[in-house]
Amino acid sequence: MRTSSLRKVFLGLLGLAVFILVWKLITDAKLVSPIFFPSPERTLASLIKGLSGGALLGQTLETVQRMLLGWLLASLVGIMLGALIGVSRRARAFIAPTLELLRPLPASAMIPIAIAFLGFSNPMVLVVIAFGALWPMLLATIHGFAAMEPRLYEVSAVLGLTRLQTIWKLALPSAMPMILASLRLGLTISLILAIVGEMLASRDGLGQSILLASRSFRSADLFAGIVILGAIGLVGSRLLSLAEARLLRWQATR
Amino acid sequence: MRSVLKTSWRAALLPVVVIVVAQIAATATQLESDSLASPIDIVAAFFAVLTDGSLLRATADTLMAAFCGCVLGVGAGSLIGIVLGLFRLADDSLDLTIELLRPVPVVALIPVVMMLLGFGARMEIVIIALGLLWPSIVLARAAVREVEPRLMEVSAVLMLGFSARLTKIVLPAIVPQLFMSLKLAAGYALVVAVTVEITANPFGLGYGIMMAQQALRPAEMFAYLLWIGAIGWLISLLLNAAQRRVLPAFAKGDAR
Structure with a gap:
């Protein structure tokens, strides 16, 4: 081994x-012309220069902050709304089909709508991220609640638990595997939408930075930005996998 | 029958109420807005762009790019995935590289491909294909690894060559998973296509919705939005139906 x-x-x-x-x-x-495709050394040099005192570090922090804020917002709202809808069979019957209908809508298609309401601003980008990342968590929570062992609902009735207690003590833990998986998907979506938002609305960040680098044919800077974006994605999903493994330890012993 | 009726009116209630309330609110306030439109105006705008042909042209452009990107990405990805699943050595040596390249968000590649290929359908197809490559590799690799080991033993006993093993044993065994992969990819291809169009490419539905917004025609913007949603929904519906048709046959043949 x-x-x-x-x-x-x-x-x-x-x-x-x-x-x-x-x-x-x-x-x-x-x-390939070096104007378009930099060598690994040039990418590395640009990466080091950008991270040590260059603009890259600040832009990375901007993007990560935007991504995390939108993701947290989406997670909170998604899980709370999902719990409220999921815990009641009636609410599920009325609301879930509409949500399923909206699910295949590409999150980026909401960008023009958000621009129409909020203009090219930071709140617009944040709303787009939060809205896009909301769906997986909302639907996963609803599905997780719907898939809960029906006897557990009976147990909660027998014990006289309030609705809030049922959510907190029974439904959320049993929906946890689905919710955790959706959190990871949500983080991926958040990163993508953060980049798109920065590109479109010219907000400070890696998205804008790589777009400007490509427009002025600074391919080394462009690739350095892409390397960092890949690293953000990698670290984010690894951290969430770790959290998932820790939080779901009880499952293995079941 | 009655229960079907019951679930469907319950499902339809929320959208109908939202539309009616929106219309009443718009009529009552005599809506004049750069960002909102009443449902009736949206329907009118929808038929306007439908009849002047711009909507259908944009739809054809987007779907064509999504389709080509999907075929390219899933095809290449599945091929690589199958090879990696069959050869342990190749898999072990490429695993780290793939794991490092996979998390790169596909939109980050827009500037690179834009610089190399300029605007247009080609650039969009390449980005979609790149975005679908990694998930297809991972799914095909997992599918090949899960092929019943005895089938592999059979192929060894029969001394099948590589191509015979591929076409007679491996491919038939993983068709259901490949179809699953294609199904996931089709939905994702539309999302990436629209994203690329909104972000950079002056082309297709994403560009249409962006232009409607910039021309301050909210009714047209919402008409595009609903149409994009409807297409996404139709694609998933079609693929689900196709899966139900194609897969039961395999499920029966699969009964071990």
Whole structure:
């Protein structure tokens, strides 16, 4: 077991090294013009320069902050609304079909609507992020509540629990796996919409920064921005996976 | 029958109430707005863009780009995924690289592809395909790994060559999962297409809704929004129906 995972790490690093080498060979041979496609060294240099005193660090913080704010807003509203709708069979019957109907609507299609109401502003970007990330959490919470063991609802009736207690003590824990999975999806959506929002509304952040870099053909800066965006996505989803594993420990022992 | 009727009127109640209330509010306040429109105006705007052909042209552009991107992305991704699922060595050596590239948000690639290809359908197709590549790789790889090991033993015993093993054993076994992957991808392709159009590409439905907003025609903007929603909904409906048709046959053949 140990040796096989060691082999995997070794091969993985080797694969990454080959990937970077191929990238370097392509750029060194000028198969693609360096104006469009920077070499790995130039990307790294631009990354280091941008993060140590350059503009990149501030822009990264802007984007991460925007993403997290929108995501938190969406999570709070989504789970609360979802719990209120999900706990009542009647509310589910009336509201869930409309929500399902709206689900395939691309979140980005709401951007023009948000612009019409709020203009090109920070609140507009935040609303777009929160609205887009809301759906997975709202629907996951409703589905999680609907899928709860019916006997648990009977138990809550027998114990004379109030609706709030039922939500807090029985329904939320049992819907937790679905909600946690949707939180991760929501974070991905938040990052995407944060970038799109910054590009469109010219708000400070990585989205605007990479768009400007591409317009002025600063390809090294562009790739450095993309590397950071990838890192944000990676770290975010890894952290949530960890949280998921911790919070769902009880499931394994069931 | 009565229960169907009951669930459907319950389902329809909320949208109907919202539309009626919106219309009453708009009529009562004699709405004149750059951002809101009454339902009747929205319907009128919908028929206006429908009859002058701009809506259908935009729809065709968007769907064409989404379709091509979907075929390219899912095709290439599934192929890579199958190879990775079959060859442990390739999988182990590429796993880390894929895990590092996968979280890069697809919209971050818009500036790169824009710089390389300019605006137009090609750029959009490439972005959609890139966005669908990773999930397709992961799903196909998982599907190949879950192929009944005995089938693989059979192929070893029969001394099938690589292509025979691929076409006779692996592909038939993973068709249901590939279809699932295609289904997920189709919905996602539309989302990416509209996002690219809204963000950068002067083309298709996303551009249409953006133009309607910038021309301060809210009725047209909402008409586009509802139409985009309807298309997304129709695509998922069609694919679900196709899945129900195609998959039961496989489910029966699968009975082990």
